[in-house]
Amino acid sequence: MTDLTALSLAEMQAGLRVRAFSAAELVGAHVAAAEAARPLNLFITEGFGAALDAAHAADAALAAGSAGPLAGIPIAIKDLFATRGVRTTAASRILDGFTPTYESTVTARLRDAGAISLGKLNLDEFAMGSSNETSAFGPVVSPVRAAGSADPLVPGGSSGGSSAAVAARVVAAATGTDTGGSIRQPAAFCGVAGIKPTYGRCSRWGIIAFASSLDQAGVLARSVTDCALMLEVMAGFDPKDSTSLDAPVPAWSASLSGDLRGRRIGIPREYRVEGMDPGLDALWQQGADWLRDAGAEIVEVSLPHTAQALPTYYIVAPAEASSNLARYDGVRFGLRVVPEGGALADMYEATRAAGFGPEVRRRIMIGTYVLSAGYYDAYYLKAQKVRALIARDFADAFASCDLLLTPTAPTGAFPLGARTADPIAMYLNDIFTVPSSLAGLPAMSVPAGTDSAGLPLGLQLIGRPLDEASVFDAALAIERRAPAIPPPQPWWR
Amino acid sequence: MAVDETMVVRVAKLARIRLADAEVAPLAHELNRILGWIDQLQAVDTEGVAPLDMVIPVRRAWRDDAVTDGNIQTDILANAPAAAHGFFAVPKVIE
Numbered sequence: 001m002t003d004l005t006a007l008s009l010a011e012m013q014a015g016l017r018v019r020a021f022s023a024a025e026l027v028g029a030h031v032a033a034a035e036a037a038r039p040l041n042l043f044i045t046e047g048f049g050a051a052l053d054a055a056h057a058a059d060a061a062l063a064a065g066s067a068g069p070l071a072g073i074p075i076a077i078k079d080l081f082a083t084r085g086v087r088t089t090a091a092s093r094i095l096d097g098f099t100p101t102y103e104s105t106v107t108a109r110l111r112d113a114g115a116i117s118l119g120k121l122n123l124d125e126f127a128m129g130s131s132n133e134t135s136a137f138g139p140v141v142s143p144v145r146a147a148g149s150a151d152p153l154v155p156g157g158s159s160g161g162s163s164a165a166v167a168a169r170v171v172a173a174a175t176g177t178d179t180g181g182s183i184r185q186p187a188a189f190c191g192v193a194g195i196k197p198t199y200g201r202c203s204r205w206g207i208i209a210f211a212s213s214l215d216q217a218g219v220l221a222r223s224v225t226d227c228a229l230m231l232e233v234m235a236g237f238d239p240k241d242s243t244s245l246d247a248p249v250p251a252w253s254a255s256l257s258g259d260l261r262g263r264r265i266g267i268p269r270e271y272r273v274e275g276m277d278p279g280l281d282a283l284w285q286q287g288a289d290w291l292r293d294a295g296a297e298i299v300e301v302s303l304p305h306t307a308q309a310l311p312t313y314y315i316v317a318p319a320e321a322s323s324n325l326a327r328y329d330g331v332r333f334g335l336r337v338v339p340e341g342g343a344l345a346d347m348y349e350a351t352r353a354a355g356f357g358p359e360v361r362r363r364i365m366i367g368t369y370v371l372s373a374g375y376y377d378a379y380y381l382k383a384q385k386v387r388a389l390i391a392r393d394f395a396d397a398f399a400s401c402d403l404l405l406t407p408t409a410p411t412g413a414f415p416l417g418a419r420t421a422d423p424i425a426m427y428l429n430d431i432f433t434v435p436s437s438l439a440g441l442p443a444m445s446v447p448a449g450t451d452s453a454g455l456p457l458g459l460q461l462i463g464r465p466l467d468e469a470s471v472f473d474a475a476l477a478i479e480r481r482a483p484a485i486p487p488p489q490p491w492w493r
Numbered sequence: 494m495a496v497d498e499t500m501v502v503r504v505a506k507l508a509r510i511r512l513a514d515a516e517v518a519p520l521a522h523e524l525n526r527i528l529g530w531i532d533q534l535q536a537v538d539t540e541g542v543a544p545l546d547m548v549i550p551v552r553r554a555w556r557d558d559a560v561t562d563g564n565i566q567t568d569i570l571a572n573a574p575a576a577a578h579g580f581f582a583v584p585k586v587i588e
Contacts, residue, residue, distance in 0.1 A: 440548030
């Protein structure tokens with residue numbers, strides 16, 4: 001039999017439909033791959049037994065003709081989504097022992113569509129990081145290695161378990177969340193596709209909050225079509241999220257064409273920055289040529305406040321995080337540390353000191369500072385004004401084009417430990433992804449080539465609000481023309 | 494706007510995070526570096542710009558003012574580090 005883990009999600013659907021293989025066989029092959037991939041530290045909580053049970057139920061549903069669109073498809077869930085009865089950690093010690101009594105809207109929609117979760121994937125603590133190295137459960141090791149090297153690389157972050165699991169053929173697709181690039185950057189580092197839809201497309205209900213005005217769920221998978229197949233199930237209005245968009249969800253996978261005739265693609269000149277991988281500029285140009293080949297017209301546009309996006313983000317996101325993470329106080333759930341003879345306030349301080357890792361503590365401190373009396377106007381209010389200018393830049397650019405093409409990250413993946421000593425160097429990973437997050441726009445990374453060491457590089461497509469369809473079309477046009485990035489050699493087996 | 498060690502202690506107090514004495518100086522250095530980098534925003538002209546408070550405008554949804562859930566005391570207490578008599582239990586608040 002063919003290697004079932006090599007199939008795309010779309011091919012899995014087709015095979016299950018004609019009974020070329022059973023869901024039990026399909027999920028079984030992925031569970032075996034997941035067990036073999038334990039050296040990558042992908043999962044915080046494995047759910048392999050439950051997945052195999054669910055596969056038998058999926059086979060029954062497929063036989064009875066009552067199966068949902070994702071019946072029998074092996075996926076995994078970033079451990080930032082609350083899952084009923086399954087430990088949920090946000091990769092933090094502070095949620096020690098937390099088992100939700102409710103299910104996030106996005107994971108409920110996937111489950112109702114028949115998708116089968118193999119478990120909860122590793123991530124940066126509270127999704128704060130760009131390399132998956134801030135996890136309290138240890139870093140994820142990327143399945144990707146540089147040519148001729150055995151040095152461990154980061155998978156990107158914060159959805160590093162998701163990107164690594166998809167790239168390592170452990171699951172067909174994985175959920176991610178993106179606050180400033182946490183789907184797109186890891187997708188680029190691992191050579192897979194990943195989309196963050198328009199802010200509000202996917203319900204945030206049941207997703208552990210980091211920065212609520214930025215957080216948005218999305219998907220990582222090995223092809224543009226597979227991302228569309230997942231996202232059209234995950235997205236949709238949810239009355240339980242007050243920022244959920246009450247807009248119809250198109251059947252993106254059905255309308256995908258890759259035909260860009262009549263479309264104008266903008267190249268923002270401010271995205272040419274120092275420290276960019278030298279091959280990346282050429283790849284970006286190549287990407288524009290591919291889009292032109294697909295029928296698009298290429299125009300240069302300007303986003304004047306691009307350089308201000310990162311500092312704006314590092315005010316807004318920590319401010320919202322300091323507020324959201326105030327709930328972890330040792331009272332209602334998670335870790336509780338009470339010093340000998342300590343009272344309530346001592347418990348709060350000791351619990352939070354023991355429960356939060358250094359990066360989370362750093363961001364809570366920055367957020368608390370910029371929101372504190374006397375500094376609010378100078379920092380937070382100023383940042384929200386610059387954020388308005390950044391959003392206006394995009395609106396102005398979209399007056400002369402339909403989509404934007406940029407690199408996803410300034411370089412390919414870097415070695416584990418290479419950037420942990422310098423927070424700002426780490427933050428600069430997100431220089432190309434943060435602006436569209438601040439503006440709430442749909443944005444996708446698609447594998448486009450490799451750097452001089454053979455490491456995957458991604459290109460990013462940014463669309464108008466709610467225009468995921470165009471983002472998918474342009475990403476597909478690149479995917480069809482880009483050289484296929486070979487799957488990582490399974491050195492971990 | 495430099496952050497000194499007194500400010501770090503004050504912010505940690507506001508954030509309810511206990512710091513060991515030895516952690517204060519390194520944190521002051523770290524926060525200063527990050528805030529120094531962030532300070533470039535002060536150069537942006539934002540005269541007359543309204544702060545952005547919603548990235549994608551949504552029509553505020555209204556619903557009937559009706560009770561739609563509840564009676565889940567067991568669920569709510571299920572993850573409590575300590576609970577007693579249907580309440581969360583905490584260390585004493587008043588001497």
